Amino acid sequence: MRTLNIAGSTFSIAIIAALLSACGQGPSEPAAPANDVNGLKTPAAFADIADDADRAAALFGEMSKVMLHPRCANCHPREGGPTQGDDMHPHSPPVVRGFGMGAAGMECSTCHGPANFAFASMEGSIPGAVPWMLAPQSMGWVGATPAEICAQIKDTERNGGRTLDDLVFHNSEDHLVNWAWHPGEGRAPAPGDQETFGALTAAWAQAGAHCPAG
Amino acid sequence: MAVTLKINGENRSVDADDETPLLWVLRDDLRLTGTKFGCGIAQCGACTVHVNGQPRRACVTPLSMLEGADVTTIEGLEGREAEAVRAAWAEYDTPQCGYCQSGQIMTAAALLQRTPQPSDEEIDDALAGNICRCATYVRIRKAVKAAGEKLEG
Amino acid sequence: MTLSRNSSSTITATRRDVLAGAAGLVVAVTLPVKSRAQGAGDATFAPNAFIRVTPDNIITVLSKHIEFGQGPLTGLATLVAEEMDADWAQIRAEHAPSNPALYGHPDFGMQITGGSASIATSYDVMRKAGAAARALLVAAAAKSWGVPADEITVAKGVLSHASGKQGTFGDFAQAAAGETLTGEPALKSPDQFIYIGNENLRKLDTADKSTGAAVYTLDIFRDGMLTAVVAHPKRFGATVASFDDAATRAVVGVVDVVQVSAGVAVLAENTYAALKGRKALVVEWDDSAAETRHTDAILAEYEAAAKQRGVVAHQTGDADGALAGAETVLEAEYLFPYLAHAPMEPLDAVIERSADGGVEAWLGSQGTTIDHQVIAGVCGLDMGQVKLNVMLAGGSFGRRAQPTSHLAQEAAEIFMAAGGDKPIKLMWTREDDIRGGYYRPVTAHRLRGGLDANGDIVAWEQTVAGQSFAAGTPFEPFMVQNGIDGTMIEGASETPYAMANTVVSAHMINNPVSTLWWRSVGHTHTGYAVECFIDELLDAGGKDAVAGRLALMSDSYARLAGTLREVADIAGWGRTMPEGRALGVASVKSFNSYVSQVAEVSIEDGAPRVHKVWCAVDCGVPVNPEVIRAQMEGGIGYALSAILFNEITFDDSGAIEQSNFHDYRSLRIGEMPEIEVAIIKSSEAPTGVGEPGVPPLGPAVANAVRKLTGKTPRRLPMIRNDYQA
Structure with a gap:
């Protein structure tokens, strides 16, 4: 079962501090980073929103582009099992959440390994990461609004006891989260990259982790 | 890349492209042909083996992830669950063409190791990844159930 | 009659030879021992091309038909074991090698498996082979013991004489090889059968298929x-x-x-x-020179053709006149896609x-x-x-x-x-298989039916447009007549229903897409079109689907009527169904076997879900009841996969869109309905079961869907449409 222990056990203050410091750079800096990385805005793009709550809400809206992208959302269902593809069709072969890692005898790891693996006989690949698994049902958000997801991921009752720092770390460093930008042959990556997603998360947390309205 | 792993209890060393799927290592290099090729993309389950006790599709398992692994194929499947499954397969005359049956049996044995008396739903969930084009499914379901009952009895 | 021919493996057969050889085979139950015995030692008793008995007391039956799940290895061995009075435990079966002179099909001359004919064409041949082997073993024992042959009894592979002498088949294998058969041994009467019809007999190949030992x-x-x-x-x-x-x-x-x-x-x-x-x-x-059209364009061509009368294959009375004078006219088009076979082993x-x-x-x-x-x-x-x-x-x-x-x-x-x-x-990989053609052809059916004021059917017009896969092949002489491939209209040119005014015609349309017979061949679509349309006509005429069919079935379809009555009985036809559930029924004769099915269906998530199928089959003498049941189950599952999910389509450039099981969806265990099979008791000659379980399933499901939604699925697969109960 995937829990926050994975992130928590290797929690690094240094990484978070580095991320926070990176986010502190304003747009007025001469060597300003690009405001957009592969379709995802960087925190710099939101720096001129003065109000913390407004900025946090806007940052979260940007983060939700990643979270609701099929590369992420396919394994964050609210009901039933995972989906596949950009059209988010039901997973084939059919799989169930079961004990969290699939059904007895038909587990996620029955097919998915630690890394993507390209098919030899056709285009495409089977995705893999450590560990390949569904998000817990309480973290399912397919069909949810960014505001609902925001409330959900901050709720320690539902998020597996994660603190904001844990969330920043998860979004910045988690291997399975990282997969979204390295999805293997035959899949389009989520917008941006993990560094930007992590930075957005850190900036959102720093701005008070306020949620969008609605 | 040479990889040392245990196949059906025996230590074997395989020197092949490290991306070679276990399926072709088993069949081409080790001549363990009971593990079948059906789709090559983890859709049909005909190549199911056990890796470190867990059911695994050999067609999407690269050699590179198997250093030191303990692999069981249909040829080496033993134990009370395996015996119960094979006895039930015979009682219900389950196979038709037989080509998918190694995979069905590997999955069924893994299911019974985890859930000794599965319900119909648990059987369907476990075997959802094992296609049988002959559609022997009603007999598979009955046989797995009977095997479970025998194990418990 | 004994036919002695040189059957050494160096025979060079032209098609003419092959055809000539086939005629001989039907009566050739004994062949010179030295002529085949492939791989057999001198001590082997090989009374004919089908049986070998070795001193270790093992009887090996050589099957002229290939085993890919339909059970001929077990079935042919059952026939031999029966007449030899062998012990089932001493029976083995393996494939005969290619040798058309010895193993040719009586209709085609060549050695081939198909048409659900393995048991039908082997029933007499293999029993005679077994009886001959038994007679020669008895003769050898009689000589050895110095007793009259007719005083020797045989049971479970043991020869016995009242004097107390006993021996196994293995004991006399060598001696029997020197014996000559005189006359043709009598075959058992059905009341003497031990293995034929035995519910407890199990297949010969299950163990090897459960350990990985079976070699493909x-x-x-x-x-x-x-x-x-x-x-x-x-x-x-x-x-x-x-x-x-x-x-x-x-x-x-x-x-x-x-x-x-x-x-x-x-x-x-x-x-x-x-x-x-x-x-x-x-x-x-x-x-x-490639086909670059979208499949919809191909289908539209077939659909358009089916609107016009084609080459008339069957006609009774005056269908056009009766349609013109009918009180009510119903019209329906049914469209069938290309289907890949997708066997598990590419x-x-x-x-x-x-x-x-x-x-x-x-x-x-x-x-x-x-x-x-x-x-x-x-x-x-x-x-x-x-x-x-x-x-x-x-x-x-x-x-x-x-x-x-x-x-x-x-x-x-x-x-x-x-x-x-x-x-x-x-x-071949699975992609080669799915994209490799030799599909069940695309077919369009157009039907028109007329009812009189009493709701009785007075006219039936059916037009079929499809592609022939026999044209231009060695099968053309057998299959194409008067410009129509018989497999396009089988099940339509002759239906179970006695109707006064009918006309059935067909258009043969060719294109570069390779096509082939697909489990139950023409019946895959004719069964669907006929059984859906008759259901709609009966309903429009205010008749019950079962009683209405029974009333229309002609005398020559009495056995089909028998299966329909049986399936209605076991399914509880006419009972009140739970909310959201409906029963549909269909009856199809194919390959000389008669099958009726009832399907219990609901609509779930916009698609039909089949919960249970009841099936009654009359295939003559049931040789292996468990195999018959398994073939009905398998045929139902195979058909269900196709009618619910399957089609091969081409994009705007003619490129095939499907490639593997992720987009050519196979039925999985959770989608398999519960199945109950009743086998009709019969003393008629046995007929096939490999294919006949397929055709009734689609229309039985479709007829239930119509009850639930008001609409018959007219274009397959059903998953194309969104259904609302």
Whole structure:
């Protein structure tokens, strides 16, 4: 079962501090980073929103582009099992959440390994990461609004006891989260990259982790 | 890349492209042909083996992830669950063409190791990844159930 | 009658010889011992081409039909064991090698498995073979013991005499080989049967198929063998314009790249290298003669054709006049897609040079004689120089019997192009299988029916537009008559229903897409169209679907009526159904077997879900009841997969859109309905069960869907449509 222990056990203050410091750079800096990385805005793009709550809400809206992208959302269902593809069709072969890692005898790891693996006989690949698994049902958000997801991921009752720092770390460093930008042959990556997603998360947390309205 | 792993209890060393799927290592290099090729993309389950006790599709398992692994194929499947499954397969005359049956049996044995008396739903969930084009499914379901009952009895 | 012929393996058969040989086979129950006995030692008793008895007391039955799940190994062995009075435990079965003179099909002359005919064409032959073997063993024992043969009894493989003398078949195997049969031994009467109809008999191949020991073509390895995979075109009719194999040849393990008529073959030391090599291959295809239309355009052409009367295949009374005068006229079009067979074991073959300069091949050979001829032809050899081993195959559903033997041809071409000296294993991947054509043809049906004021059917017009897969092949003389391929209209040109005014016609339309028989052939679509439309007409006329059919069924379909009454009984036809559930029924005679089915259906998530199917089958004397039940179950599951999910489609450029089981969806265990099968008691000659379970399923489900939604699914697969209960 995937829990926050994975992130928590290797929690690094240094990484978070580095991320926070990176986010502190304003747009007025001469060597300003690009405001957009592969379709995802960087925190710099939101720096001129003065109000913390407004900025946090806007940052979260940007983060939700990643979270609701099929590369992420396919394994964050609210009901039933995972989906596949950009059209988010039901997973084939059919799989169930079961004990969290699939059904007895038909587990996620029955097919998915630690890394993507390209098919030899056709285009495409089977995705893999450590560990390949569904998000817990309480973290399912397919069909949810960014505001609902925001409330959900901050709720320690539902998020597996994660603190904001844990969330920043998860979004910045988690291997399975990282997969979204390295999805293997035959899949389009989520917008941006993990560094930007992590930075957005850190900036959102720093701005008070306020949620969008609605 | 040479990889040392245990196949059906025996230590074997395989020197092949490290991306070679276990399926072709088993069949081409080790001549363990009971593990079948059906789709090559983890859709049909005909190549199911056990890796470190867990059911695994050999067609999407690269050699590179198997250093030191303990692999069981249909040829080496033993134990009370395996015996119960094979006895039930015979009682219900389950196979038709037989080509998918190694995979069905590997999955069924893994299911019974985890859930000794599965319900119909648990059987369907476990075997959802094992296609049988002959559609022997009603007999598979009955046989797995009977095997479970025998194990418990 | 005894036919003595030279049946050594060096026979060179032309088609004419093959046909002549077949006529002999029907009566040839005893053949000279020395003529076959392939691989058998001197101590082996081989009374004919079908039976070997060895001193270790094992009886091996040679099956002239290939086993890919329908049970002929067990079935043919049952017939032999019955007449020999053998012990089932001493029975083994294996495939006969390719030899049309010994193992030819009585209708086609060639050695072939198909038409659900293995038991039907073996019932007398194999029982006579068994009875002859028994008689010779008894004669040997009588001589040895010095007693009259008619005082010897045989039970469970043991010969006994009242004097206390006893011996096994094995004990007398050697002596029996020297005996000569006089006259034709009498066969048992059904009341003496021990094995035929025995519910407790189990199949011979289950154990090997549960341990991984069963050997299929893909499991054959020869010294120095190369594995070949072929890059095939994505469009039908395309040919290789050019190819660049530089990257392919750079793959470690790739040995050669050769062009053959079907594409470009990559040969490698192992399968993975061959696959990687093919992925790296760049082929330019010449599409100038290719089918580049979207499947919808092909379907539209067929649909348009079906609106006009075609070549009339069957006519009674005056359908046009009756339609014009009918109180009510109903009209319906039914459209059927291309279907791949998708057997679990994709096509494969192994071929190597023999020490004597000939070749030996291993394949799941269904059209055995044609495969044999084609391999010989490509290799420039006589048939006698080719040894063809028939292998267990991982399913077929029609796919392995090709009038063109394209698979054997591809294997032999690769073998020759690579020098003709290295053993070659040709392996198709699932993508090759799904995209490889030889599909169930696209077919359009248009039906019009007239009812009078009482709701009785007074007119029936059916027009079929489809493609012939027999035209231009050796099967054309058997299958195409008056410009119509009989398989397009089987089940339509003759229906169970006695109607005064009918006209059934057909259009044969060709295109470059290769097509083939698919489990139950024409009945896959004619059964659907006829059984859906009759259901709609009966309903429109205010008649019950079961009683209405029974009232219309002609005398010659009394056995079909028997299955319909039985299935209505076991399904509880007419009972009040739970909310959201409905029953649908259909009855189809195919391959001389009669099957009726009732399906219980609901609509879930916008698609039909089948919960249970009741099935009644009359296939004459039930030889292996468990096999019959299993074939009904399997036929139902196979049909359900197709009618719910399956179609092969082409995009706007004619490229095939499906490739593997992720987009050519197979029924899975959770979608399999519960099934109850009733076998009608019968003393009629046995008929087939491999295919007849398929045709009624689609219309039974469709008729239930109509009850739930008001609409019959007119275009398959059903999943194309969104259903609301």
